[in-house]
Amino acid sequence: MIASIARWLDSRTRAAKFARSIMNHVFPDHWSFMLGEIALYAFVILVITGTFMALFFDGSSADVVYHGSYAPLVGVHMSSAYQSVLHLSFDVPAGLVIRQMHHWAADIFLGAIAAHLLRIYFTAAYRKPRELNWMIGLTLLLLAIANGFLGYSICDDLLSGAGLRIGYSILLSVPVIGPWLTFLAFGGTIPVSATIPRLFAMHIFLFPALIATLIGAHLALIWRQMHTNYPGKGRNDRVIVGSRLWPSYTLKSIGLFLFVFAVVAALGSFVQIDPVWIYGPFKADAILPGAQPDWYLGWIEGAMRLFPSVNTHFGKWLIPEVFFPGFLFPAVVFILLYAFPFIDKLISLDFRAHNVLRMPWEQPFNTALGCAVLAFLSVLFVAGGDDVIAVAAGAPLAWMRELLRYLAFAAPLLTGVVAYAICETIRRRRSRAIPAQPAEPFERSEVNVEMR
Amino acid sequence: MSENGLHRERPDLDQATERKIRTTAWFATGVMLSWNLGKRVAFALFPSLCAQQSEKQVAASNPSQLANSDRPSSSRASDLNLTLAHETHLLRRRRWGTFLVGCSFAASIAGFLLFFTAYWTGGSNQMLGGGLALFLSGWAAAFIFWAHLLTAHKEAVEPREDMQPPARDREEFEQAFCDGSRELQRRGLLKLITATGLGFVALTVVSLFRSLGFNPNNALYTTVWKRGQRLMTEDGKTIRADTLEPGSTVIVFPEESLGSEKAQTVLVRVDPSQLQLPDSRHDWAPQGNLAYSRVCTHAGCAVGLYLRTAHMLMCPCHQSTFDVLRGAQPTGGPAARPLPQLPLYVDSDGNLRAAGGFSTPPGPGFWGMPS
Numbered sequence: 001m002i003a004s005i006a007r008w009l010d011s012r013t014r015a016a017k018f019a020r021s022i023m024n025h026v027f028p029d030h031w032s033f034m035l036g037e038i039a040l041y042a043f044v045i046l047v048i049t050g051t052f053m054a055l056f057f058d059g060s061s062a063d064v065v066y067h068g069s070y071a072p073l074v075g076v077h078m079s080s081a082y083q084s085v086l087h088l089s090f091d092v093p094a095g096l097v098i099r100q101m102h103h104w105a106a107d108i109f110l111g112a113i114a115a116h117l118l119r120i121y122f123t124a125a126y127r128k129p130r131e132l133n134w135m136i137g138l139t140l141l142l143l144a145i146a147n148g149f150l151g152y153s154i155c156d157d158l159l160s161g162a163g164l165r166i167g168y169s170i171l172l173s174v175p176v177i178g179p180w181l182t183f184l185a186f187g188g189t190i191p192v193s194a195t196i197p198r199l200f201a202m203h204i205f206l207f208p209a210l211i212a213t214l215i216g217a218h219l220a221l222i223w224r225q226m227h228t229n230y231p232g233k234g235r236n237d238r239v240i241v242g243s244r245l246w247p248s249y250t251l252k253s254i255g256l257f258l259f260v261f262a263v264v265a266a267l268g269s270f271v272q273i274d275p276v277w278i279y280g281p282f283k284a285d286a287i288l289p290g291a292q293p294d295w296y297l298g299w300i301e302g303a304m305r306l307f308p309s310v311n312t313h314f315g316k317w318l319i320p321e322v323f324f325p326g327f328l329f330p331a332v333v334f335i336l337l338y339a340f341p342f343i344d345k346l347i348s349l350d351f352r353a354h355n356v357l358r359m360p361w362e363q364p365f366n367t368a369l370g371c372a373v374l375a376f377l378s379v380l381f382v383a384g385g386d387d388v389i390a391v392a393a394g395a396p397l398a399w400m401r402e403l404l405r406y407l408a409f410a411a412p413l414l415t416g417v418v419a420y421a422i423c424e425t426i427r428r429r430r431s432r433a434i435p436a437q438p439a440e441p442f443e444r445s446e447v448n449v450e451m452r
Numbered sequence: 453m454s455e456n457g458l459h460r461e462r463p464d465l466d467q468a469t470e471r472k473i474r475t476t477a478w479f480a481t482g483v484m485l486s487w488n489l490g491k492r493v494a495f496a497l498f499p500s501l502c503a504q505q506s507e508k509q510v511a512a513s514n515p516s517q518l519a520n521s522d523r524p525s526s527s528r529a530s531d532l533n534l535t536l537a538h539e540t541h542l543l544r545r546r547r548w549g550t551f552l553v554g555c556s557f558a559a560s561i562a563g564f565l566l567f568f569t570a571y572w573t574g575g576s577n578q579m580l581g582g583g584l585a586l587f588l589s590g591w592a593a594a595f596i597f598w599a600h601l602l603t604a605h606k607e608a609v610e611p612r613e614d615m616q617p618p619a620r621d622r623e624e625f626e627q628a629f630c631d632g633s634r635e636l637q638r639r640g641l642l643k644l645i646t647a648t649g650l651g652f653v654a655l656t657v658v659s660l661f662r663s664l665g666f667n668p669n670n671a672l673y674t675t676v677w678k679r680g681q682r683l684m685t686e687d688g689k690t691i692r693a694d695t696l697e698p699g700s701t702v703i704v705f706p707e708e709s710l711g712s713e714k715a716q717t718v719l720v721r722v723d724p725s726q727l728q729l730p731d732s733r734h735d736w737a738p739q740g741n742l743a744y745s746r747v748c749t750h751a752g753c754a755v756g757l758y759l760r761t762a763h764m765l766m767c768p769c770h771q772s773t774f775d776v777l778r779g780a781q782p783t784g785g786p787a788a789r790p791l792p793q794l795p796l797y798v799d800s801d802g803n804l805r806a807a808g809g810f811s812t813p814p815g816p817g818f819w820g821m822p823s
């Protein structure tokens with residue numbers, strides 16, 4: 001059976017030779033290589049569940065009166081978009097499970113990307129020849145954040161309505177071209193009827209297409225360059241160690257995909273997420289205190305709260321308040337991330353290609369820097385919910401905020417120093433325990449000579 | 453109706469249970485993560501512990517070595533014994549593997565049946581998703597057990613392609629490219645038409661932007677408020693100068709566009725003797741009626757809270773506060789510009805009307821904004 005299919009295909013495509021070489025491809029076995037894979041599978045789940053939902057979603061802000069089966073909202077005016085979300089959640093069999101799975105898959109997608117990014121950073125996997133893939137990965141992160149935001153914004157509920165207005169003001173604060181960009185994306189000063197159809201089109205066509213394309217490029221590069229290896233016995237820059245694509249890696253990978261799918265299904269059915277029917281439809285005169293964005297935007301929200309109130313001008317131009325924390329700060333973070341492989345070359349003065357990873361304790365400065373940035377972002381993340389925390393702790397908000405401002409400087413400093421000290425200790429102990437092995441020098445020139 | 457059964461659960465699930473489930477999940481994840489991390493740090497700090505650990509790891513990842521570790525440590529073991537031990541081990545492994553794969557798949561079947569019946573009989577969301585999760589995770593476990601126990605795992609080592617490419621490749625590419633372009637005649641003209649064509653494409657795209665209405669024109673500066681518009685509540689009631697008690701508020705709109713978000717205004721009444729408006733605004737608040745734009749100047753949320761005793765309007769998004777008595781100057785939080793004020797007057801019928809547009813453009817700032 002397989003033989004005859006193979007013959008049929010091969011006599012038309014001559015792919016057998018290629019397929020043979022594919023099966024031999026080697027993948028490392030370490031668990032941390034699965035993080036990127038989890039992100040990939042989360043994306044697959046997003047596409048599957050998203051396609052189902054798109055068939056029910058009505059991206060229109062036309063005013064309708066609800067008559068579905070969720071009793072508390074019967075007779076309430078709302079947008080057609082919000083109504084279609086309620087319809088999917090309450091009147092379509094399995095609709096709510098699929099919708100919650102979609103939202104959870106999005107959170108897991110972002111989480112896996114972030115964890116993957118950290119793994120790459122702390123093991124210096126971005127070094128030559130993988131700088132390009134590092135940048136593609138960062139672009140994927142940006143697109144994923146944007147698409148996540150678009151996704152929950154089009155439900156047109158009270159919570160996302162507030163988020164939408166904040167997103168709108170951030171885009172509006174872009175220097176000079178802000179208003180034009182904003183009108184292009186939102187169709188006018190919100191609320192206008194053009195907004196939801198536009199965001200919907202971006203959410204289901206533009207961004208997924210870009211993400212899928214870049215995932216393709218990311219994978220192609222990984223395939224071409226092969227994965228890195230953790231250092232260890234028998235590992236060097238000239239070989240890859242692990243299991244072959246067929247059969248062992250294929251089985252594990254299918255298992256992982258199914259497992260991610262299972263986790264998403266379990267979360268989607270047992271853990272409520274984004275209950276838009278509780279928030280109610282967006283209304284200009286309603287408010288929802290304690291509103292929070294999805295987790296991956298928490299750091300920007302926190303920055304917007306902690307940044308002091310400054311009224312600045314550039315010449316006669318006003319610089320909007322949200323420009324600094326909402327646009328400039330994330331932009332700087334991402335620019336530094338994009339440039340990091342090259343910054344690292346200047347720090348380490350190492351311009352060679354590497355296929356074996358550098359462990360965190362072998363690069364104390366980078367590790368300390370990474371931990372400090374993480375600490376900073378964590379403080380911002382906490383600050384994103386400072387009003388909720390202040391209420392829970394019974395402390396005055398202004399006081400909380402002042403404390404968090406100090407913490408935003410102190411925590412990174414402290415974490416950085418501690419991380420540096422730990423790395424140094426580990427390094428010293430290791431070099432004492434394991435007598436320094438003669439490094440395996442990897443002289444490119446020699447190899448080239450050999451190969452010619 | 454079968455459909456009714458499907459959706460009653462979520463809204464009724466009480467908040468406490470909800471929170472408990474979530475906390476437990478986070479807690480478990482946290483414990484697992486910190487255990488793992490702690491172990492790693494500990495092993496890294498004390499390499500002597502590490503020796504045992506790494507042996508175990510090697511053994512787990514490499515069954516052929518696992519077999520070897522079964523080998524009696526003394527060198528007296530004969531070859532026969534060795535092979536026997538190895539064979540027994542493999543056999544045990546295969547049986548054990550088959551058993552686990554079987555169990556997982558049995559769970560998977562049960563999960564699928566649960567999902568399937570729940571779907572067709574209108575079962576609850578928990579049954580639907582739980583069934584799906586069991587079905588998929590059982591199947592996943594079967595694959596993973598298969599990979600680990602029923603696959604003769606050999607660590608593969610492959611040479612990599614050298615990432616430093618031979619210069620010859622590049623030279624050949626350049627050669628081929630140059631040879632090809634030499635066949636082109638009038639290369640200058642080709643460049644010209646390509647560049648011009650691309651320029652036209654850019655212009656076409658920008659022109660299409662126009663269809664998308666991307667030019668803000670005046671939209672960011674103006675609202676429908678103008679002199680003479682009556683202040684009305686959303687359901688169309690007019691407001692008289694004494695409708696509000698001091699210390700209370702109401703949301704008002706221009707009579708021509710009730711419910712407009714951009715024009716939404718909060719009307720606050722205070723004791724006129726407390727007012728500290730700038731001189732230029734001395735007649736903007738007849739009988740202590742103050743009207744401010746309700747769109748936050750920080751990031752556009754609705755400034756929805758009024759702190760009566762402090763005379764502050766507060767935005768729930770990032771907790772900016774605005775002093776109502778002093779022209780809604782920001783007094784706390786990230787907002788840096790006051791809420792635009794709407795000048796008011798009382799007409800001959802005693803109704804409140806706008807005496808003009810907002811003092812500044814309402815809403816979040818942008819770079820061209822007059823201030």
Ligand code: FES
Binds near residue numbers: 751770772786
């Ligand atoms: S939007 Fe009002 S404080 Fe940020």
